[in-house]
Amino acid sequence: MTATASRADGRHAPRKRAGNGAAPRDGADDIGLDALVGHAGYAVRRFQIWIFQDFIKTLGEVDIRPTQYSVLTVIGANPGLSQMAVAKRLGIERARLVHLLDSLEQRKLVKRIKSKQDRRSHALHLTAQGETALTKFKRLAAEHERHVEAKIGKENRAQLLRILSGFT
């Protein structure tokens, strides 16, 4: 055999100080992402993780997660909606919404009222407690939104909302 480190699989070395083939580099700081940078999905994923974590932390004192907040907001703005309508509007599976509403109803924030027009469906309403609570949630959500501004800049946040306005 030749002296050139076998490589029985017969491929060219990946053009980047691949070296001996068993030398782990740690650091994790100077690692190039190369092709990964330039992928919109990757950037969006990382940002979405950050933004959700900040939301969860900022609304941690009231124990409200982003999805719960969106449900409460939609019901608050459109009382009487059916579960199907809420699910469709928010892009949530109606099966998933069942559990979300179970939780929110247990916490006395939401009521399911049996509709008389369509006895299959429920008309969703905020309770009195739910409305006052939502006011507080909105205040905390606004605080979270300010964190976003502080992170990416007021101008950039506005641009972001404009660019993604088609997905709401």
Next chain:
Amino acid sequence: MTATASRADGRHAPRKRAGNGAAPRDGADDIGLDALVGHAGYAVRRFQIWIFQDFIKTLGEVDIRPTQYSVLTVIGANPGLSQMAVAKRLGIERARLVHLLDSLEQRKLVKRIKSKQDRRSHALHLTAQGETALTKFKRLAAEHERHVEAKIGKENRAQLLRILSGFT
């Protein structure tokens, strides 16, 4: 009971044709999101769902998901990294990376080579098969990226990448 649909909880109607209190509106088209619009997190979540679904579909023929793609890309660009380094760089739990690598190793795309410097860690490399496969994956990923451009516009995509460049 009176004719006014009880409302024993005694609250004012939430200012929007709440009406009888048990009238579900369907449609799901003309539902106002009100406060939800204007939340960066909501727009980003919806967009992220869309973009991932397109990625999964576009790379469906090769059965590669976004996270798998990111792992392959980083390893391909930085051969010899340890699992810890990859996990830290991509913001993945090292526990999660174990399963990801199990899968990729079964498919002969990645090799775990026991390091001689630090016998706790593994040096990660693409196999020959993995390198040629990654080339194809990148071509499909570029196609996916063109879908994104078609969806939000070339200019907006560039702006998005610029705004979120701090999260890569």
Next chain:
DNA sequence: AAAGATTGTTGTTGACGACAACAATTGGCG
């Protein structure tokens, strides 16, 4: 050499999306 930290691994928990099946009810159509 002993104590503490790191690496890979296994396991659990909980949120979440995707599906499938089901009972009750409604609506369409012959």
Next chain:
DNA sequence: CGCCAATTGTTGTCGTCAACAACAATCTTT
């Protein structure tokens, strides 16, 4: 009218993913 298809809420399963906790093997520090 009566029957069949569709809709609504519900329950359940499966797979992905983040967050922890615990552990053995190994390194590092003292």
